[in-house]
Amino acid sequence: MHVVVVGAGLAGGRAVEELRAAGHTGEVTLIGAEPHSPYERPPLSKDVLLGRADVASATLFDDAWYAEAQVDLRVATEAVGVDLARGVVELVDGSRLAYDRLLLATGCEPVRLAVAEAGRAPGSLPVPVTHLRTVEDAEAIRSLWSGGADGRRLLVVGGGWIGLEVAAAARENGMEVTLVHRGAQPLGRVLGPEMGQLFAAVHREHGVDLRLGATLEELTAGPAGRAAARLSDGSSVHVDAVVVGVGVRPRTRLAEAAGLPTDDGVLVDATLRTGDPHVWAAGDVACHEHPVLRRRVRVDHWDAAQEQGRHAARAMLGDPAPYTRLPYFYTDQYDLGMEYVGFVGREGYDDVVVEGDVPGRVLTARYVTEGTVVAALQINDWDAMDGLRETVGRPLRR
Ligand SMILES: Cc1cc2nc3c(=O)[nH]c(=O)nc-3n(C[C@H](O)[C@H](O)[C@H](O)COP(=O)(O)OP(=O)(O)OC[C@H]3O[C@@H](n4cnc5c(N)ncnc54)[C@H](O)[C@@H]3O)c2cc1C
Known part of the structure; x- marks a missing residue:
């Protein structure tokens, strides 16, 4: 039986590990669009930005592991289509891969702000505008202060987990930080106002200039090689770099094109199976019918990616158990x-x-x-x- 996993992130990596641990001896192929083997993303906004770890330490397994486990890992390879009727995945180079079981673990991508995207156009701004999802993004952000912060100012757009962790790392590395967030409190939508206030206080104590209830309206070239960021509250700030962290969206294009049911993620049943009997989905991209919570849940958390990846592997080998684990999340700031x-x-x-x-x-x-x-x-x-x-x-x- 040939198991193909599309998406070489945490969910995909744990799935192929579990396939072998559970005794699957047939072919296993892991397809990843990034030019890296699977790695953990949480250190990217924490120890990597703080200079306490390099990106290599986030790697799940070294090359020898894939060889020994006989997992055919194909990096820098995008899957561009799935033919459900024939059981075939189409790759970007035009080749086709027949599968008996398919796992979609295509994850999420950052939401992009039109106003910041305009700033990313070559030559439109003298300062870098970055999101944070990949090791390349983390390296780009760390390079903002690795040669010394020199009083330069970072604008962080978004007071969610990524924005707050980037703000904390930037402050700890001596950058001045302004953080603009549309809600009344950072994390307010997830944690409520009580805990949102606590996180706001922590960041203020560490010198972050919080601009709450406001959005970024315009980014233009400013004086002295800086960018002028105009906010919706009428204020503006001159900054040397911008990091945008305004949420993620599930990468459902492949599933949609194949005709699988999607709605804020690939819809899966309690066992993580999609609308097709030979296709499963796990991790950030899966919108799961949670049997304990009795509702559909899609979470973009490390724990769910890891555990759903493992669960889907067992399910593809015939285990009928539902996935019942509760969502779990962690953060470290200062x-x-x-x-x-x-x-x-x-x-x-x-x-x-x-x-x-x-x-x-x-x-x-x-x-x-x-x-x-x-x-x-x-x-x-x-x-x-x-x-x-x-x-x-x-x-x-x-
Ligand atoms: C900077 C950062 C910090 C985080 N910190 C925390 C934290 O502290 N705590 C926590 O709980 N969670 C955290 N998370 C969230 C956690 O990392 C994610 O939930 C987890 O990485 C999701 O894993 P995944 O495998 O489902 O998706 P992803 O990690 O998105 O991996 C999906 C992979 O699939 C590839 N892919 C997509 N489409 C295709 C295709 N068509 N063909 C081939 N490959 C494809 C992508 O390139 C990607 O490599 C953080 C995330 C980030 C970005």
Whole structure:
């Protein structure tokens, strides 16, 4: 049986590892558009930007592993079509690859802002405008300060996880940082206003100039080789570089073109199988019918990519078990570490119960809807996570 995995990211890498661990002896091919073997992305916005790790340390397996595991890894190779009726993947070089089982692990790509894209046109701005998804992006951002920050100013657009982690790394490397975020608090949509305020306070204490409730309206060439960034609140700031972190969107083009059902991701059932009996999807691109949460969930988190990749591998080998793991996420910013488990939908939550040392920032929070804990987090309280995980899905007990 030939298993083809499209997308050599974390989900794809863990899937091929699990195929062999589970005893699959047939052919395995892993197709990746990037010129690298699978690697972890979380260090890119943390230790790599902080200069504590190089990008090579994020690699999942070395070349010898693929040879020994007999995984045919094809990097810098894009899959451009899938013929579901014939069971064939079409590659960018015109070749065709027959499969018995196919896993789509094509991940996400950064949302691009028109105003910043105009700034990326060659010669239109004297400063770099970057997103952060790949090792090349991380190297480009790190180069902004690797020769010394010299009082230069970075504009970060977006107060989500990526924007905040980039802002923290830039401050720790001596850059001046202005962060513009359209919401009233950073992370407000995910964590709510209470925890959003906490993250805002942490960044202000570290000297980040937060511009909340505002958007980037225009980027033009400014004085002294800088760019002038005009914000929707009427203010403007002169900056030496821009990093845009305004979210990601699932890479569904291949699935859509093949005729697979999609809607904010490739739709999969509880076992991660798509609308086609021979095709599965995992990781950032999968919009999963979660049997415990009883709703469709697509999360772009490291844990889900890894565990769904492994789960899909077992499913392709015939394991009928549903994927029941709760979404889990973590972040590190300055000396603040956070872990979050569970899921709050767009409808929000009724109440948040915060316990611990809030001024000292060692705390837990439980998000409650109709008396049930739907999500929980810990900040710098590293032993709390297992207990918190147990509370999710259960009635709130104080
Ligand atoms: C900078 C950064 C920091 C992060 N930090 C955290 C964190 O602290 N905590 C956390 O929980 N999560 C974090 N994440 C999210 C986490 O890294 C992702 O959820 C995870 O990488 C998703 O893995 P994936 O394999 O599903 O998709 P991806 O990592 O996007 O990999 C998909 C791969 O498929 C390839 N591909 C796409 N289409 C094709 C095609 N047609 N043919 C061939 N190849 C194709 C892509 O080029 C890509 O290499 C971070 C993400 C980034 C970018």
